[in-house]
Amino acid sequence: MTPRPVTTAPSPTTPRALSRLVASTTLLGALVLAGCGTTDALVGLHPAPAEQTAAAPLDTEGATAVAARLLAAKEATVEGDEKAAAAARAEVLTGDALRVANAEAARGATTPEATDLAAPAEPTIVAQSQGRQWPRAILASTLDEATNTQWLHVMVSDKPDQPFRIASSVPMFGGAELPALGAQLAGAPLLDSGEKNGLAASPAEAVEAYAAAIAQPKGKATEVVAADDPFATGLKTAAAAQAKALGKLGTLTQAHDPRLEDAITFRLADGGSVTFALMVRTDSIAVKPKAKELVLPAEYAKLLGKKRVKKSLTLNNLEPIALVLPKTGKGEVIGASDLLVSGRGR
Amino acid sequence: MATIVKRVVGALLALVGLALTVAGVWLAAELGSSGTAEFTVHPATADPVLIGPDVLNRVDADVVVTATPTAGGSVWMALANPSDANAVVGDSKHVAVTGVSVRDWTLLTTTTGTGTAPELGAADLWRQQDDAKGPVTLTVEQSGAPETLVVKSQAGQIGSLTLTVVDKSWFVESVIAALIGLFLLVVGVVLVTSRRARHPVPVEVPPVPEAPTGTFGPVGAVEGVDGHEPTSALTGDRDDPAVAADTDVGTAAETPSEAPHQAPADSHGSPATQQPHDPEEVTR
Numbered sequence: 001m002t003p004r005p006v007t008t009a010p011s012p013t014t015p016r017a018l019s020r021l022v023a024s025t026t027l028l029g030a031l032v033l034a035g036c037g038t039t040d041a042l043v044g045l046h047p048a049p050a051e052q053t054a055a056a057p058l059d060t061e062g063a064t065a066v067a068a069r070l071l072a073a074k075e076a077t078v079e080g081d082e083k084a085a086a087a088a089r090a091e092v093l094t095g096d097a098l099r100v101a102n103a104e105a106a107r108g109a110t111t112p113e114a115t116d117l118a119a120p121a122e123p124t125i126v127a128q129s130q131g132r133q134w135p136r137a138i139l140a141s142t143l144d145e146a147t148n149t150q151w152l153h154v155m156v157s158d159k160p161d162q163p164f165r166i167a168s169s170v171p172m173f174g175g176a177e178l179p180a181l182g183a184q185l186a187g188a189p190l191l192d193s194g195e196k197n198g199l200a201a202s203p204a205e206a207v208e209a210y211a212a213a214i215a216q217p218k219g220k221a222t223e224v225v226a227a228d229d230p231f232a233t234g235l236k237t238a239a240a241a242q243a244k245a246l247g248k249l250g251t252l253t254q255a256h257d258p259r260l261e262d263a264i265t266f267r268l269a270d271g272g273s274v275t276f277a278l279m280v281r282t283d284s285i286a287v288k289p290k291a292k293e294l295v296l297p298a299e300y301a302k303l304l305g306k307k308r309v310k311k312s313l314t315l316n317n318l319e320p321i322a323l324v325l326p327k328t329g330k331g332e333v334i335g336a337s338d339l340l341v342s343g344r345g346r
Numbered sequence: 347m348a349t350i351v352k353r354v355v356g357a358l359l360a361l362v363g364l365a366l367t368v369a370g371v372w373l374a375a376e377l378g379s380s381g382t383a384e385f386t387v388h389p390a391t392a393d394p395v396l397i398g399p400d401v402l403n404r405v406d407a408d409v410v411v412t413a414t415p416t417a418g419g420s421v422w423m424a425l426a427n428p429s430d431a432n433a434v435v436g437d438s439k440h441v442a443v444t445g446v447s448v449r450d451w452t453l454l455t456t457t458t459g460t461g462t463a464p465e466l467g468a469a470d471l472w473r474q475q476d477d478a479k480g481p482v483t484l485t486v487e488q489s490g491a492p493e494t495l496v497v498k499s500q501a502g503q504i505g506s507l508t509l510t511v512v513d514k515s516w517f518v519e520s521v522i523a524a525l526i527g528l529f530l531l532v533v534g535v536v537l538v539t540s541r542r543a544r545h546p547v548p549v550e551v552p553p554v555p556e557a558p559t560g561t562f563g564p565v566g567a568v569e570g571v572d573g574h575e576p577t578s579a580l581t582g583d584r585d586d587p588a589v590a591a592d593t594d595v596g597t598a599a600e601t602p603s604e605a606p607h608q609a610p611a612d613s614h615g616s617p618a619t620q621q622p623h624d625p626e627e628v629t630r
Contacts, residue, residue, distance in 0.1 A: 043516060044406060048399035048492050057471065066470050132429045158433040160471065161464040235488050 032160035043320035053273040056128035056187035057136055066164050067123035070155055074166060076269040078343065079192035094156060094165035094277040095262035100318050103341035107303065118197075123153070126178070127266060130187030134159055137190055137264055138169075140183070144171075150323055152178065152335060154264050156275050157260040167264060168276040170322040173230045179324060188246040191273055199325055200224065202264045204258070206323055206331045211256035211279050217243065225323065225331035232333070235281075255286045271327040274334075281338060285309075300343060310346035316342045347566025356537025359530045376451070385446045386508045387453035390416075392499050394435055394463050395507060399428055399492030401453075409486040410510040411495055415479075416474035419502020422467055423482045424475030424494065431494035434471060438463035446509070453509060466498055565568040571575040 001030040025047040040046070058066065068090055078088040082105070089101050108291040111172045121142035129137040138155040150172045155164040172178070181188040201209070201224045213227035215241040235254065256279045287294055293308045300315065301307045317338045325331040370401050377383060389395055394414075402409050415421040426434070438461045467475070473490065477500060486493060493573040497504060 043519060044513060045404050047408075048403040051399075053429060056425065057430065059473065062473055132427065132433070134433075157470055160430065160436070160468070161469050163468050164471040227619050 001218075004225075018056070018193070027186045036078065049217060050249055051132075053132045054187075055132060056130065056185050057132060058138070058183060060125055063125045063128055063138050063140075064123060065177040067125065067138060067153065067155060069120060070164060070166050071123055071140075071142065071153065075108035092165060093167075094158075095167035095264075096259070096276070096318075096320055097168050099165045099262075100169075100276065100339055100341075102177075102322060103318055104339060107341055121151075125184060126152070127184060127188040129190045129266070131189070137266070138164060139188075139266060148327070149174075152276070154266065158291070167262065168265070168320055170276060170320045170335040171337050176229075178322075178334060179272065179326075180269040180275060181274070182264055187268040188269075191265040191267050193260055193277070197265075197267070197273060197328065198271065200274065201325070201331075203273055203277075203323065203325055204260050204263065205324050207258045207260060207277045207279070207321070208298035208330075210321075210323065210333060211258045214254075214256060216252065216254035223330065223332070229323070229333045229336075231336040231338075246285065248288060250285050250287045250294060253286075255282050255284075257282070268324070268326075273325045275323045277321055277323065277324065279321060281319050283313075283315040283317070285313040287311050287313075296345070299340070302346075303340065304345045306344045306345055311346040313346075314344045315340060352540075353538050356532070358377065360534025361537060363530030363532070363534055367524050367531060368527070369508060370520045370522070370524025370527055372566045374524065377517045377520060379514075379517055380512060381514040381518075382510065383448075383451070383516065384508060384510045385451050385453045386506055387443070387455055387618045388506050389455065391441055391457075392503050393457075394438070394440040394466065395443065395455075395497040396435060396440055397453075397495040397497075397502060397507075397509070398431075399494060401443050401445060401509070402486050402493060402495060403491035405511055406488055407511050407513045411497075412481055412483045412508045412510070413497045413504055414506045414508075415499050416483040416502040418504040419505075420479040420500040421482050421497060422475065422477035422500050422502060422536055423484050423485065423497045424466070424472040425484065425490070425493045425495050426471050426473060428494040429490050430471040431496050434469050434564060435463055435496065436461075437461065443507075443509075453507065453541060467497060481624075508605060516525070516559045516585050531599045550566060553578065600621065 044205065056063070064216075073088075076088075078085045085105065086102065089105070090097060093101050102233045109258050123140040123142050126139040126141050128133075128139070130335065136157045141152045142151045143149070143152065144151060152168075152170050152172060153166055154168040156167040157164045177222055191197045191203070194205075196202045204224045208278065209222040209224040209230075210227060211221045213225065214232040214235055216236065219227060239252060239254055259278045259280060261274055265275040267273055285294070287310060293310045294313065295308055296304065296306070296313070300313070303315075304313075317340050318334060319336060319338045321333050321336040323333050384524050397411065402411075411423070413421045413423050417611060436460045439457070439459045440463060441455050441457050443453050446452070447454055467477070473493065474484065476484055479501075484495065497507060
């Protein structure tokens with residue numbers, strides 16, 4: 001009396017089931033294919049960031065280390081003969097700075113020895129050249145606490161495998177200001193000193209105009225650059241005093257010869273420029289017939305190796321200068337120094 | 347057709363799952379719980395070796411590079427901007443690390459250029475540098491990216507160069523990949539091995555309640571077997587073939603035309619057919 005089981009047929013394959021299978025296959029395929037492209041993202045891999053080439057080549061820390069190393073090496077005492085000293089200078093200096101240092105060494109001038117207690121001047125990076133090309137430059141400043149003088153140092157690397165060397169060191173005038181050169185890490189473009197670079201005159205023309213303007217006894221007036229800075233005023237005053245001292249015994253002339261082959265120009269943030277260049281000043285004293293001879297001061301006598309001259313006296317000075325050329329208006333020299341390096345007397 | 351597709355999908359899932367499981371387990375074992383990936387190459391060269399940003403700066407973690415010179419040698423290592431490193435090495439002969447191979451945990455390299463490299467250490471373009479007699483290690487932090495690392499032997503040759511990256515998430519991801527692979531493998535195997543029944547699967551239905559014994563009900567109840575009228579409650583003997591035929595719903599549904607033939611045939615064999623009756627009354 002057990003009831004017979006009742007059988008039911010399974011539902012036949014419907015379009016719905018088939019579509020599920022197709023969808024599953026499609027999803028699986030999509031996952032596999034997508035997986036190939038997203039593997040990197042899944043494990044945290046990403047493309048390397050692109051290099052920002054329009055920036056300063058070194059970070060501030062690196063540039064400061066370079067500047068500190070060079071300034072310390074410049075002040076370091078070199079043991080050995082003159083040849084070794086010259087080689088040591090050439091490892092640290094280049095361009096105008098090397099010329100000044102070699103002239104100083106040839107003259108026998110001595111720099112004050114640094115004491116162990118004197119802390120080396122800590123450089124502050126003012127700017128770096130912009131971009132990845134060579135030459136590259138670093139502009140640093142130091143404060144000479146003994147004289148309360150701010151110095152500007154330009155350091156240059158000419159080729160990839162060559163280290164930076166100091167190319168120019170210029171003391172700033174009291175109260176002088178160097179306009180901003182822009183964000184330090186962005187870098188300041190290095191300019192060709194012979195090109196106008198959007199300015200009224202090229203930096204080279206400005207230096208030449210300045211050299212002509214401060215000549216003595218009468219300079220050539222210029223609208224490019226002012227000639228009333230402390231350096232120019234000092235030269236003018238000294239020349240007037242010397243001329244007065246000579247009186248009818250002789251005549252004094254001063255000429256400044258720009259040496260621009262190693263000039264370095266940075267672009268300022270406002271579109272102007274700052275140029276570090278060298279001038280060679282020649283002081284010429286012609287002894288008048290009325291004078292029997294001229295007795296030289298001890299400094300000149302030591303340089304020339306004689307105490308008197310009968311016909312003429314020629315003294316050569318090296319003058320590193322820093323000249324700011326604004327976008328509009330007159331340029332001005334913000335720092336300069338001079339060093340008597342050689343002379344000749346007859 | 348659907349079964350074939352299902353099996354193909356299952357096979358694919360199983361294969362993908364198996365591959366994922368094996369790869370995940372292998373990676374987890376190689377990386378360790380710390381997630382440390384270490385790639386090594388033995389350049390055996392005195393020329394500079396460059397590791398560019400495409401190798402150093404593609405991860406967020408720090409990359410530690412260790413250079414070991416050959417016995418008694420010394421090695422120098424430094425970091426620089428990629429363009430600076432390329433400029434200072436120039437066209438001189440050097441070995442460039444182009445990538446890594448996870449399969450054998452090696453650094454992929456290629457040698458290019460001709461001539462001897464210049465003195466690299468003198469240049470002022472290195473962000474970080476170190477040298478020593480023996481192994482030198484330098485850590486590349488991603489905050490300075492992009493960077494290129496330059497390695498050069500100062501004495502002897504570069505015996506080995508090892509690049510190490512630690513990322514704990516890699517171990518976790520490897521384990522997850524293995525688990526996902528295992529799941530896919532199981533699903534795939536189930537899909538492949540499941541069979542579709544060729545015959546209807548018997549389904550048990552609740553037994554029909556016992557009806558009280560007695561005589562058949564009205565003749566009208568028999569009329570339901572023709573499929574045109576609703577079947578009334580059974581009141582007759584359950585062993586009666588006619589009744590059994592009536593309750594076989596599946597058969598009735600599949601072969602509705604048989605019902606009218608069976609009902610009269612069975613009715614002749616039943617006790618009820620032995621009772622004289624009016625044929626016209628049955629069909630009414």
